Amino acid sequence: MATVSEPAAEARRLVVGPLAELPPGSVRVVESGGREIAVFNDDGRLHALRNVCPHHGAPLCRGRVAGFMRTAAPYEYDYSGDDPADRVVLCPWHGYKFRLSDGRCTAVGERLAVKTYRVAVEDGDVVVYL
Amino acid sequence: MTGIIDSDVHPNFQNGLRDLHDYMSDSWRKRLGIGGGADWSGRFAAASYVLPLDYLYINTAGAYRDDAVDGERAPATDAAFTAAQLFDGHGIDAGVLIAGHLFGIGAFPDPEVAATVASAYNEWMCERWLQVDRRFRGALVVAPQDPEAAVKEIERMQGRDGIVAVFLPLHDLLHGERHYRPVFAAAQRYALPVVVHPSGTENVFARAPRMAGTPTYYVEWHTALSQIHQSNVLSLVCHGVFERFPELRYVIAEGGFAWAAELMWKLDRDVKGLGDEIPWLRRRPSDYIRDHVRFTTQPMVEPHDRAHLQTLLEMVYAEETLVFSSDYPHWDFDEPTRALAGISPELRRKICVDNPKALYGDRL
Numbered sequence: 001m002a003t004v005s006e007p008a009a010e011a012r013r014l015v016v017g018p019l020a021e022l023p024p025g026s027v028r029v030v031e032s033g034g035r036e037i038a039v040f041n042d043d044g045r046l047h048a049l050r051n052v053c054p055h056h057g058a059p060l061c062r063g064r065v066a067g068f069m070r071t072a073a074p075y076e077y078d079y080s081g082d083d084p085a086d087r088v089v090l091c092p093w094h095g096y097k098f099r100l101s102d103g104r105c106t107a108v109g110e111r112l113a114v115k116t117y118r119v120a121v122e123d124g125d126v127v128v129y130l
Numbered sequence: 131m132t133g134i135i136d137s138d139v140h141p142n143f144q145n146g147l148r149d150l151h152d153y154m155s156d157s158w159r160k161r162l163g164i165g166g167g168a169d170w171s172g173r174f175a176a177a178s179y180v181l182p183l184d185y186l187y188i189n190t191a192g193a194y195r196d197d198a199v200d201g202e203r204a205p206a207t208d209a210a211f212t213a214a215q216l217f218d219g220h221g222i223d224a225g226v227l228i229a230g231h232l233f234g235i236g237a238f239p240d241p242e243v244a245a246t247v248a249s250a251y252n253e254w255m256c257e258r259w260l261q262v263d264r265r266f267r268g269a270l271v272v273a274p275q276d277p278e279a280a281v282k283e284i285e286r287m288q289g290r291d292g293i294v295a296v297f298l299p300l301h302d303l304l305h306g307e308r309h310y311r312p313v314f315a316a317a318q319r320y321a322l323p324v325v326v327h328p329s330g331t332e333n334v335f336a337r338a339p340r341m342a343g344t345p346t347y348y349v350e351w352h353t354a355l356s357q358i359h360q361s362n363v364l365s366l367v368c369h370g371v372f373e374r375f376p377e378l379r380y381v382i383a384e385g386g387f388a389w390a391a392e393l394m395w396k397l398d399r400d401v402k403g404l405g406d407e408i409p410w411l412r413r414r415p416s417d418y419i420r421d422h423v424r425f426t427t428q429p430m431v432e433p434h435d436r437a438h439l440q441t442l443l444e445m446v447y448a449e450e451t452l453v454f455s456s457d458y459p460h461w462d463f464d465e466p467t468r469a470l471a472g473i474s475p476e477l478r479r480k481i482c483v484d485n486p487k488a489l490y491g492d493r494l
């Protein structure tokens with residue numbers, strides 16, 4: 001994991017770096033105006049989230065990316081596995097799970113959410129729009 | 131206030147199991163050593179077959195209200211005297227009977243004994259109490275060791291006049307376990323809340339519910355009894371029992387309620403990180419507790435600073451979750467006006483009247 005500093009705090013378009021340096025399963029953190037943004041490559045799908053857990057502030061870039069147990073009938077388990085819609089990053093401190101797709105915590109009734117950003121690949125570079 | 135409903139009143143036997151003599155078969159009398167003539171019953175070991183109680187902890191306060199003794203009659207052994215003292219004496223309009231001497235039947239090693247004693251008690255309660263004074267209501271007792279027998283007993287008794295709940299004595303299995311599923315299913319089917327109460331056998335008998343460690347003193351044991359209720363509430367929520375039985379109501383009598391605040395907060399928080407283990411919860415744990423669990427008030431908490439009481443009541447959603455109880459005729463009896471002093475009249479009305487009405491519904 002590498003940290004890339006970007007001087008222009010007001011920039012709307014943030015270049016993270018070459019896609020080749022962000023292979024599947026990796027994460028990079030970019031900084032802009034004091035904000036850290038974690039960019040995950042989950043099996044070829046790119047996701048950019050604020051790198052701060054809204055619970056106690058842990059760095060989400062240090063968390064595992066995985067599936068989670070979807071709501072099921074009592075005593076039944078339904079692991080989301082590789083389903084792109086239900087991939088989460090687990091907070092490295094307390095295990096709260098945030099969907100990579102929309103930043104929402106998967107816990108029932110939980111309002112916590114992590115801000116997400118649009119991410120794209122342009123001319124071989126990973127770019128985040130703030 | 132009128133219409134006060136007391137959710138924890140204990141009818142007692144004057145002569146132990148012998149009071150159930152007329153309510154069981156001759157074969158079962160022989161099996162239990164009840165009756166059969168003093169000539170033999172006094173000489174044989176079977177005659178001392180007793181109900182499991184906390185024989186090892188001695189209540190120096192005497193266990194009962196001294197003024198509940200009526201001549202030669204032990205406390206709460208006579209319906210008319212009890213009705214006069216409790217209902218007329220304290221302005222209470224109805225009281226739910228929870229078998230005063232059967233708290234511990236979950237500790238009987240033989241499930242058949244427990245079920246037989248439970249059935250006999252239910253008949254005794256109907257004839258000697260519910261039919262004597264209509265202000266009494268009854269919680270029909272079942273044997274927790276044998277869910278099938280418990281369901282049969284619920285089916286047999288649920289239609290009797292005055293039956294408003296099922297009393298499920300505690301056992302050494304926590305209540306979320308599938309063992310109890312038929313009992314909860316039957317309770318829901320017949321719109322009967324399930325009532326639990328300290329068993330009096332905790333840590334004394336092998337099949338009794340367990341506490342952490344073995345308290346030395348009665349006072350220590352008595353204060354610690356809420357441990358079991360906490361474990362049972364956690365078990366019920368985590369096993370998804372309230373998902374399976376969305377109409378089930380679970381009433382904790384004499385188990386305290388202040389602990390519920392931290393339990394709700396802690397479990398709500400824990401499932402955020404640990405929810406993958408029990409992914410069948412479709413609501414926050416505290417939502418299930420708030421909707422499905424009711425707490426009787428006695429022994430009412432007495433915060434050092436009375437101003438804390440209101441906050442505490444809000445923390446546990448008292449306006450929905452609390453129902454008044456006196457625990458008559460026990461030594462730690464709560465009198466309705468004194469015990470609930472300091473609570474707003476609106477909330478007192480909910481605790482004493484509205485919440486019990488909602489809990490027992492049309493059966494009341």
